Amino acid sequence: MQHAAAIARLTEIFGDRLSTANAIRAEHAQNETHYDTMLPDAVVYPESTEEIAALVKICAEEDCPIVPYGAASSLEGQHLALKGGISLDMNRMNKVLTINAEDLNVVVQPGVTREQLNEDLRTTGLFFPIDPGANASLGGMTATRASGTTAVRYGTMRENVLALEAVMADGTIIRTGTQARKSSTGYDLTHLLVGSEGTLAVITEITLRLQGIPEAMSAATCRFESVEDAVNTVILTIQSGIPMARIELVDEVMVKGFNLYTKGSLPEKPHLFIEFHGTPDGTKEQAAAFGDIAEEFGASGFQWAEKAEDRTALWKMRHNAHHATKMLEPGAKILSTDVCVPISKLAEAVLQAQEDSKRLGLTAPIVGHVGDGNFHCGISCNPEDPDSMARVAEMTSALSETALRLGGTVSGEHGIGLGKMKYMTAEHGPALSYMRAIKASFDPKNIMNPGKMLPPGNA
Amino acid sequence: MQHAAAIARLTEIFGDRLSTANAIRAEHAQNETHYDTMLPDAVVYPESTEEIAALVKICAEEDCPIVPYGAASSLEGQHLALKGGISLDMNRMNKVLTINAEDLNVVVQPGVTREQLNEDLRTTGLFFPIDPGANASLGGMTATRASGTTAVRYGTMRENVLALEAVMADGTIIRTGTQARKSSTGYDLTHLLVGSEGTLAVITEITLRLQGIPEAMSAATCRFESVEDAVNTVILTIQSGIPMARIELVDEVMVKGFNLYTKGSLPEKPHLFIEFHGTPDGTKEQAAAFGDIAEEFGASGFQWAEKAEDRTALWKMRHNAHHATKMLEPGAKILSTDVCVPISKLAEAVLQAQEDSKRLGLTAPIVGHVGDGNFHCGISCNPEDPDSMARVAEMTSALSETALRLGGTVSGEHGIGLGKMKYMTAEHGPALSYMRAIKASFDPKNIMNPGKMLPPGNA
Ligand SMILES: Cc1cc2nc3c(=O)[nH]c(=O)nc-3n(C[C@H](O)[C@H](O)[C@H](O)COP(=O)(O)OP(=O)(O)OC[C@H]3O[C@@H](n4cnc5c(N)ncnc54)[C@H](O)[C@@H]3O)c2cc1C
Ligand SMILES: Cc1cc2nc3c(=O)[nH]c(=O)nc-3n(C[C@H](O)[C@H](O)[C@H](O)COP(=O)(O)OP(=O)(O)OC[C@H]3O[C@@H](n4cnc5c(N)ncnc54)[C@H](O)[C@@H]3O)c2cc1C
Numbered sequence: 001m002q003h004a005a006a007i008a009r010l011t012e013i014f015g016d017r018l019s020t021a022n023a024i025r026a027e028h029a030q031n032e033t034h035y036d037t038m039l040p041d042a043v044v045y046p047e048s049t050e051e052i053a054a055l056v057k058i059c060a061e062e063d064c065p066i067v068p069y070g071a072a073s074s075l076e077g078q079h080l081a082l083k084g085g086i087s088l089d090m091n092r093m094n095k096v097l098t099i100n101a102e103d104l105n106v107v108v109q110p111g112v113t114r115e116q117l118n119e120d121l122r123t124t125g126l127f128f129p130i131d132p133g134a135n136a137s138l139g140g141m142t143a144t145r146a147s148g149t150t151a152v153r154y155g156t157m158r159e160n161v162l163a164l165e166a167v168m169a170d171g172t173i174i175r176t177g178t179q180a181r182k183s184s185t186g187y188d189l190t191h192l193l194v195g196s197e198g199t200l201a202v203i204t205e206i207t208l209r210l211q212g213i214p215e216a217m218s219a220a221t222c223r224f225e226s227v228e229d230a231v232n233t234v235i236l237t238i239q240s241g242i243p244m245a246r247i248e249l250v251d252e253v254m255v256k257g258f259n260l261y262t263k264g265s266l267p268e269k270p271h272l273f274i275e276f277h278g279t280p281d282g283t284k285e286q287a288a289a290f291g292d293i294a295e296e297f298g299a300s301g302f303q304w305a306e307k308a309e310d311r312t313a314l315w316k317m318r319h320n321a322h323h324a325t326k327m328l329e330p331g332a333k334i335l336s337t338d339v340c341v342p343i344s345k346l347a348e349a350v351l352q353a354q355e356d357s358k359r360l361g362l363t364a365p366i367v368g369h370v371g372d373g374n375f376h377c378g379i380s381c382n383p384e385d386p387d388s389m390a391r392v393a394e395m396t397s398a399l400s401e402t403a404l405r406l407g408g409t410v411s412g413e414h415g416i417g418l419g420k421m422k423y424m425t426a427e428h429g430p431a432l433s434y435m436r437a438i439k440a441s442f443d444p445k446n447i448m449n450p451g452k453m454l455p456p457g458n459a
Numbered sequence: 460m461q462h463a464a465a466i467a468r469l470t471e472i473f474g475d476r477l478s479t480a481n482a483i484r485a486e487h488a489q490n491e492t493h494y495d496t497m498l499p500d501a502v503v504y505p506e507s508t509e510e511i512a513a514l515v516k517i518c519a520e521e522d523c524p525i526v527p528y529g530a531a532s533s534l535e536g537q538h539l540a541l542k543g544g545i546s547l548d549m550n551r552m553n554k555v556l557t558i559n560a561e562d563l564n565v566v567v568q569p570g571v572t573r574e575q576l577n578e579d580l581r582t583t584g585l586f587f588p589i590d591p592g593a594n595a596s597l598g599g600m601t602a603t604r605a606s607g608t609t610a611v612r613y614g615t616m617r618e619n620v621l622a623l624e625a626v627m628a629d630g631t632i633i634r635t636g637t638q639a640r641k642s643s644t645g646y647d648l649t650h651l652l653v654g655s656e657g658t659l660a661v662i663t664e665i666t667l668r669l670q671g672i673p674e675a676m677s678a679a680t681c682r683f684e685s686v687e688d689a690v691n692t693v694i695l696t697i698q699s700g701i702p703m704a705r706i707e708l709v710d711e712v713m714v715k716g717f718n719l720y721t722k723g724s725l726p727e728k729p730h731l732f733i734e735f736h737g738t739p740d741g742t743k744e745q746a747a748a749f750g751d752i753a754e755e756f757g758a759s760g761f762q763w764a765e766k767a768e769d770r771t772a773l774w775k776m777r778h779n780a781h782h783a784t785k786m787l788e789p790g791a792k793i794l795s796t797d798v799c800v801p802i803s804k805l806a807e808a809v810l811q812a813q814e815d816s817k818r819l820g821l822t823a824p825i826v827g828h829v830g831d832g833n834f835h836c837g838i839s840c841n842p843e844d845p846d847s848m849a850r851v852a853e854m855t856s857a858l859s860e861t862a863l864r865l866g867g868t869v870s871g872e873h874g875i876g877l878g879k880m881k882y883m884t885a886e887h888g889p890a891l892s893y894m895r896a897i898k899a900s901f902d903p904k905n906i907m908n909p910g911k912m913l914p915p916g917n918a
Contacts, residue, residue, distance in 0.1 A: 088509035102698065102803035145643040156641050159618060166693075174890040179866035180799040181831045182615050184604040184654055184874040185886055187894045189616075191650035195643055206802065212700035239561065241671035282741055355497060372640045408637035415643040425645055426498040431633040432902065435646045441900040453645060 002084045003041045004063035005083040008344050010086070013054055017045040017092075020300040032134075033075050034383045035418065040067065040081035041222060045092050049165060049173055052088070056202065057171035059447050061088060067449050068198040069168050070140030071113060073132075076417025078144060078197050082451040088202060090139050096120045097205070103179065104210045105162055110139025110203050117208075118247040126210040126376075129154035132413070133319050135424040139203050145361040149318070152371030153277065156413065160226040161194050165205035169443035179207060190382075192438070193209040197415055198449035200442050214277035217245070219311045222299040223269040227251055227354065229297040230270045231347040235371045240285050245277040248318055250397030251354065254365035257324035257391055258317055267301065272370075273318050275311070321367045325378035328363050332380035335419075337364075337396055340374035340412030341404035348403055353377050356398045360391045374412030396399075399415060400426070423459060461543045462500045465511060465521035469503060469545070472513055476504040476551075487546040491593075491781075492885070493792040493842045494877065499526065499540035504548050506630055508624060511547070515661065516630035518545060526908050527632035527657040528573060529599030532591075534795050535876025537656050538601060545660065549598050555579045556664070557683030560711030562638065563669045564621055567882045569598025569662050576667075579787050583667040586818050591872070592778050598662050603874040604654030604879045608777070612704040613670060617871065620653050624664035629904035651897070653813065656874055659901050665872035675738035676704070677746055678770045680756040682728040684816040686710055686813065686825075687731045688756040690806040693829045695752050697802060701745050704736040706830040707777055710813065713824035713837075717776055718781035726760065731829075734770070772829040784837035787822050791839035796855055798862035799833035808861055812836050815857045831869030838855050880914040 001007065001020070019025075020042045027287060029037035042062075046052045059066050081087050101124050108117060115135045117128050132141060132148040140146070142164070147156035154160065176189040180267050191203055224230040224263025230249055237244065244340030245338055250258070252268045259266055268339050278281040288401035291302065305311045325334050331429060341349045350366060356362035357377060367417040368375025382388045400410045400423050436454055439446075460466065460479070470477050475663040478484075479501045500523075501660045505511045523725045524544025531538050533911040540546050555581070560583050567576060576587050591600060591607040599605070600704055601623070606615035609681050613619065622636030657786065683689040688864055689708055696703065709726045712817035719791035733749060735742040770879050784793050800808045811824060816823035816836060827834025838854060841847045859869040883891055895913055898905075 043480060100801065100803065102694065103801040104697070105801075145641075145647075147641060151641060155618075158647070159614075167678045170891065172892075174889060174891050174893060176890055177797075178868045178886070179801045180833075180862075180868045180871065181802075182604075182606060182610060182617070182798075182799060182833065182871050183868035184870045184872050185868055185879065186654070186875060186883060186891070187659075188604075188617070188647075188654055189648045189890055190646045194643070195647055200646075212698070214700070218856070235561065238563070240670070241673070262564055276569060279741075279744060282738075285738060285740065291588055340564040340637075340641060340645075342564075342638045343640075344558065344559065373640075374641065403639075409637045409639045409642035409644055411643045412639065412641050413643050416645060418642065424645060427637070430631050431635055432645070433631075434627065434633060434648060437900045438590065438646055445701060 003062065003064040006059055006064035009058045009062070010042070010055060013051065014044050014410055017107070019043045027079065028069055028089065029074065029235050031077055032073055033081060034381055035077040038080040038082055040087035041084045041086070043087045045089050047092050048166065052167045052202050053171045054175050056167050056169065060170055060445055063445060063447065065447050065450050066204050067387055069145065070110065070137030071135060074134045074140060074144055074417060075414045076419040078417035078452060082418065090137060091203070100179070103124060105207055107205060107207050109136055110206060110281035112138050113212060114138060114141065115192065116437045117380055121210065125213055128208055130157060130160060130213050138206055138208065138313055142194055142203055142206055143197050145413065146393060147369065149248055149369060149412045151369060153243060153245040153324060155192055158191065159189060160209045161206060163207035163208055164190055164203055166193055166201035166203050168201050169445065169448050177207065190423060195415065197417065197419065197453050198291050199439060201446060216274060216280040217277050217282045217311060218283045219243045219275040219305045219314050220287065220302055221271050221273050221314060222294055222302045223267055225269065225298050226269045227350050228347045230272050231235035231350060231370060233272065233294045233297045233299065233345065235343055237290055240289065240293065242289050244371055245275070245448055246275040246276060248273040248423065249366065249368040249370040249375065251366040253363070254321060254324070254367055257328045257365050259449060260327035261320055262317065273314060292435060319377065325365055328365065329380035332382055335375045335379045335381050335392055337379065337399050337413065338374070338411045338414040339399050339408055340372060341403055341406045341408030343373045344407035345408065346370060346373050349406055350375060352402050356361050356395050360395050362391055362395055364395065372412060373408065416453045418452060421453065424455050425432055460500060462521065462523040465518055465523035465643055466501050466602065468517045468521070469514060472510065472702050473503055477884060480504045481776060487528055487548065488539065489531065489540060490536055491532055493794050493840055494536040494539060497541055498537040498543070499546035500543045502546045502548055504551050505839065506551050508626065511626045511663055512630045512632050515626050515628065519629055519904055524906050525604065525661070525910050527598065527661050528747065529569065529596030530594060532595045533599060533603055533876060534873045535878040537874055537876035537886045537911060540879065552663070558583060559638070564638065564666055564816070565669055566664060566666050567597055569596060569601070569665060571597050573597060573600065573751065580669065584672055586672050587747035588670050589616060589619060589665055597665055597667065599663055601653055601665055602656050604872070606830060606872040608705040608707055610828060611706055612702060614898035616653055618649065619668045620649060620665060620669055621638050622654055622666035623649055623662055625652055625660035625662050627660050628907050636666065654874065655875065655913050657791060658898060658912050660908060668726060671729035675739040675742045676734060676736050677742045677748065678734040678764045678773050679761055680730050680773060681753055682730045683728055683759045684757050686729045686809050687806045688811060689731050690829060692731065692758065694802055694805065696749055697830060699748065699752065701748050703733060703830055705732070705734040707732040708827040708829040708834065712822070713780060713826055714782070714788045716824050720779055720783035721776065734889040743744065767863045771903065780837065784824055787824065791841055793836045794840050794851055795873065796838065796858050797833070797837045797870045797873040798858050798867055799831060800813050800862050800865045800867030802832045804865035804867065805829060805832050808865055809834060812858055813859050819854050821850055823854065832867065858917060875912045877911060880912065883914050
């Protein structure tokens, strides 16, 4: 067994909350996408910040890697124990600590999932808006800088994390940020840890902004003759300042997947799914203004959903995109791309992606948080088949190049993990060495989720 | 002359764009508040990123401090050349480079002022919302993480800077962020540089979010019998989800200053200044909802301003707070405090501040961006008089302690500079050493605005 000394010392503290059982290790070696399983040497279930501090100190002394583990829904292998060591399962730290309703914020432990949080908030009239589809942990969402369908209105984790408590790579416990809405005191360590994918610190407490539940919500779908028409509708809606709460594109291939999954019969054309939040009059005004723009671009088949259950049904369909994608090539694994470009370049990027997937003979339905310029191609692939994987690699490279050429980013929300390290130099250039400098100075022994995010080498 | 070798080498590059004239040095040694003048050894006026990179390389080799200089409106002595060296005057880098109207963003050089930017945007239907009162440079605003009256609606520089170009302490030019609205790739260097007060890098280009000019705006003032009533109105308005574009508190002492300054006769009671942005119907709805809440708390004397000139007059009064404060004790210098607390603690903090200033016999009118929980006491002081300065010090310490006790921060928007370094340990605790680690690894020779932000010592 690797890291036997560390595991022995940790067993003294954690007892049966440390497991080296194969089944438990294998469970923590899974992922939602195409990466090989990677076994940690042990899985530990901490219950407090102090326990984590003690664990990190021992791991630092013993040179043992630590990989925080939330809901394991990340899509670039972020939570996999690439170099073995400890999978630090945060799921027992799942308390909502303080709801500060007057201040529109909440303090949570990192193992709380977003569905659990919204459940707990039910009686307060408040909600936490960020919705990545999966029932991710808030620690994992913070660590990957997640977003999802509502970011166009409410921002991403970047805008919604106010303060953190974290255990650093030598076991020091720090607090970043305050409970105030803004501050100009010192370097912004909160934002440095948001998106750091477990490579700088273990996040042990999170203060999140909340929103008042809007008085009125209304949702709709409509279809277009072309992806271009749909995207141009989005661009004009944004430029007209119509405040959408969600606006999602699904292309014709994705609709085919939905039909297979739900045994439905939506016309196989590009669709937009949209939602408005506000006062009853406000949402009506917004919906009407959107309808006018969409019709200009030839939209038809409007279906409005104002009642909660109708809206839920509509978004459930959208959220089933992953499963629906799997219907298109049964048995295939799904690799989800995640580029994000300036809105003005969105039509170009989406059309290029469709062309690339056709050229390469790949099944790659598109769903997109198009209000942010962010879209995913869910590419069917077979990790056992080198030819399939070569074409997938060509597709993802082409997409990444397109995104960078258009002034965008290779990942809007899924993060880097293992899968996107190869684009870090192209995206960040000389800035990358300042990221390396932070990593080296915060984690000199490289025990925090080693081998992720920053590509090997010095470039 | 200190740093003669560096200055000689720089003169070769910059010619008469480097000055060692006493008048020019003295001009760059001034500040808007009570700090002593501090002379740089030379003032340099760069015109390009490449020139700055060359300058920084020479200064690194010669151990010569560099202090970026924007509009010199910062209030904690941030732009003063504490250890001599080069005052790097950014005012010739004042071009608006690209307006990306479709993407609602703009790329500017750091010497552009916010008034100049909004002037340039006039024909686009877009505007840049952040308004710190002073006509600051966008480089300075980025470096201090500035905000102002509109942050309650549009956020601070933290939320509005999308991407940066910067010259690092060894002359390396980096780019952080992209033109896309969001990204999950790597550590967030953009946010690390926003608020870094020239201590990590010289910012040479800034991509800023823009907003569509709202269809309708309406502004108002009203008065209250007590500060508590005014603050409770703000709290309830926020909790009711009424989207205010600005909401400012001025207390009775401040109103007295306005009356002296404008020869006006506003009743000397606490006032709120408020503004709504939206559709014509939307702003009416919001204003009515606000009016109901304010009346519950005994508001009277409503004055509405819907026409542009009326709104301008109203906000001009608010923006003259600094000058109006000076009327209260003619000849005194003004020290502006800047604490920010959770909204629910705002009444407590403001009342405590009023009590402290009475107890200490200080003139300290209050103006506040109360929608963010942020308020300023403009304390009259006489730097020549040790007794006055001792009482001022007691007041600012008491306020900072109050803010920290209530879960807030010692600076909502003015930053640390020289004046607030003494509170960094109390506010950040063990996190401070991670700020020091970043500084040491990014600027190992400590040439970037040395002696600011991070207090001496290792704590
Ligand atoms: C069907 C499906 C749809 C998805 N849709 C979206 C979407 O729309 N938007 C989006 O952003 N993402 C989406 N994702 C990806 C995923 O949900 C997010 O990346 C999510 O944030 C991961 O959270 P998690 O709890 O599962 O984290 P994990 O996968 O467990 O971990 C992710 C990373 O965070 C680190 N980490 C976890 N907890 C901590 C902690 N406490 N401290 C420090 N580091 C920690 C881990 O080490 C790892 O590096 C989707 C995933 C699936 C399967
Ligand atoms: C009357 C008055 C009212 C004010 N009200 C507000 C308010 O409401 N909200 C608010 O936030 N502030 C307010 N301020 C403070 C001030 O306007 C802000 O701090 C502003 O952001 C400073 O910008 P500047 O261009 O004047 O910067 P300067 O004072 O020139 O410099 C400030 C700091 O930024 C650094 N810097 C400048 N340019 C660069 C660059 N290109 N790269 C790296 N570092 C750089 C400097 O080295 C220095 O450390 C007020 C000031 C006054 C005088």
